Amino acid sequence: MVSFDGRAPGTPVETWEADPRLLALPPLTDSVDPTGVTRLVVLAAHPDDETLGAGGLIADAAARGVPVTVVVVTDGAASHPGSTTSAESLVATRAEEARVAVDLLGHDVELVRWGIPDGTVREARAEITERVRPLLPGPGGLLVAPWRGDGHRDHRVLGEIAAQLLGEAEQAGTTMLEYPIWLWHWGSPDHPDVPWPSLRLSPLDAVADAAKRSALAAYVSQRRPLSSAPEDTPVLHPVFERHFARGREVFVVGDAGTIVATEATFDRTHARRADPWRVTTRWYERRKRALTVASLPRERYGRVLEVGCSIGVLTGDLAPAADRLLALDVSSVAVQAARERLAHLPHVTVEQADAAADYPSGTFDLVVLSEVGYYLAPDAFGRLVDAIVDGLADDGDVVACHWTQPEGDFRQDAVDVHARLGADPRLHRVSHHVEDDFVLDVFSRDPRSVARRTGLR
Structure with a gap:
């Protein structure tokens, strides 16, 4: 904003x-x-x-x-x-x-x-x-x-x-x-x-x-x-x-408007089913989530932001790696579910917000975008990327994971989303994982590999 x-x-x-x-x-x-x-x-x-x-x-x-x-x-x-x-x-x-x-x-x-x-x-x-x-x-x-x-x-x-x-x-x-x-x-x-x-x-x-x-x-x-x-x-x-x-x-x-339509749509989706995408039961989702967490270049982060947290399942997996974790979603129904799921974690805050229009203030050490970028129009996602990088710590990381198959409510595809992140000259791609159904990238202000960061070489 x-x-x-x-x-x-x-x-x-x-x-x-x-x-x-x-x-x-x-x-x-x-x-x-x-x-x-x-x-x-x-x-x-x-x-x-x-x-x-x-x-x-x-x-x-x-x-x-x-x-x-x-x-x-x-x-x-x-x-x-x-x-x-x-x-x-x-x-x-x-x-x-x-x-x-x-x-x-x-x-x-x-x-x-x-x-x-x-x-x-x-x-x-x-x-x-x-x-x-x-x-x-x-x-x-x-x-x-x-x-x-x-x-x-x-x-x-x-x-x-x-x-x-x-x-x-x-x-x-x-x-x-x-x-x-x-x-x-x-x-x-x-x-x-x-x-x-x-x-x-x-x-x-x-x-x-x-x-x-x-x-x-x-x-x-x-x-x-x-x-x-x-x-x-x-x-x-x-x-x-x-x-x-x-x-x-x-x-x-x-x-x-794109975000409000998305909010209303997601509210209805979450109201109809407690776990709309079966992220807690599908092996595909559990495996993808484990890969996302395993891709983090650092074992521990200070301040972490997750954009598009849904019901907070990935949020819970990210929580052990964060001193403070802010999770955002446009759906009030999803936010309420995430708050209930994560109530036992005092260092986790869940808020209803549109990060593309009202990006949170302060500096983040890690920003996670999982299955959210393609719901934004290209110009709105571009503004979000600018805000993310502007607010990223000097050695901060960005993790992006997106489904690569076509869907009717996507405003762009996963390739476009990850290409926009990769186009920012302030970010370096330090990890790239591609399968038939999803792409998982890690971008960072720090171009070093994990081995170099940890002194292995």
């Missing part, structure tokens, strides 16, 4: 405006007929997200008499870390600002505030999912959420929740849009993560534009200093704020 300093100016409006693709974007009306929307539900991770990303859309729908619900998920209290203002006071201020802002967008707009602690959307994912579920707008409705590629974890997770629920509900006639906010700050027209093919332009009429500007002005705590202390500087830099005063909004349309 991209990183950025939200209080810095960021990319100026002029840089984006200079690219002819922006104004040449297809109109939003090509994807959504505003006159046919029966209900609008807008999800916001923080107070002001709804106005920044979709204020004009909200104002236009409200003016046409469409029932509109705005859900602000968190309390916004983390906007000023170290502030001289107490958290309680900031929560109250931001709640009042949201009330005023949403009322300015439309007097009849329903505002729902849940007060989840700011920055904990991922941790509260299950709770938020169940609270969003009954709010899905139904046939003819429009669900609007933060763009999952926005570079902010709370935005990503809330967007994933929306897409997941809409996919599970399979509601015909319900449309989902995503609104970027921080993209305009950290991105630039030629940035590889800009989803140009999926962007749609929505010009605002004078009434909607005025309503959006007035609503944004209501968020004084985000636009003006809370005090003279450096911790209380405005969150919205004036250069950044100009992106939302252009008389138009931009939305992301398209399918539910």
Whole structure:
């Protein structure tokens, strides 16, 4: 995931405006007929997200008499870390600002505030999912959420929740849009993560534009200093704020996204069967797992990461070689099963996460990718590889093991996955094992063989 300093100016409006693709974007009306929307539900991770990303859309729908619900998920209290203002006071201020802002967008707009602690959307994912579920707008409705590629974890997770629920509900006639906010700050027209093919332009009429500007002005705590202390500087830099005063909004349309689709698919797979691939009983799986562990160049590692842990069987086999082991999977059902399986190992942590979009911080001595790479599109897997190598210790190892036979839900094949790893100039292939059905590679920043590492030669 991209990183950025939200209080810095960021990319100026002029840089984006200079690219002819922006104004040449297809109109939003090509994807959504505003006159046919029966209900609008807008999800916001923080107070002001709804106005920044979709204020004009909200104002236009409200003016046409469409029932509109705005859900602000968190309390916004983390906007000023170290502030001289107490958290309680900031929560109250931001709640009042949201009330005023949403009322300015439309007097009849329903505002729902849940007060989840700011920055904990991922941790509260299950709770938020169940609270969003009954709010899905139904046939003819429009669900609007933060763009999952926005570079902010709370935005990503809330967007994933929306897409997941809409996919599970399979509601015909319900449309989902995503609104970027921080993209305009950290991105630039030629940035590889800009989803140009999926962007749609929505010009605002004078009434909607005025309503959006007035609503944004209501968020004084985000636009003006809370005090003279450096911790209380405005969150919205004036250069950044100009992106939302252009008389138009931009939305992301398209399918539910590769990772969310995978998550929902894997949730259903694990819910149907406790051991979907029979990894605990098949000799093929047990043998392959033993080969994977035996391929480790070192007997002991400090910090280990496993991406795509499923129900935690390989995790358990890796645990004796690790001082600390973090295992990740996109499926909440798989994560719960893995946690139960590994509860007796205090040095093992299992989390639900999409490593390609939100790679864990810190340095790892070993990263294991087993049967996961081909579920990612090539560009997403490329970003994951970059994050892995960026966060790999100077002598760190990467183990990759993948099934080589074709499957209908693979986005690429095992050859492509291992070739992308091998193409990184910072990695050296120190072991290569190929069979008819799988390939097992060990890459390392340390090019030495195990014999050389251990002093045998």
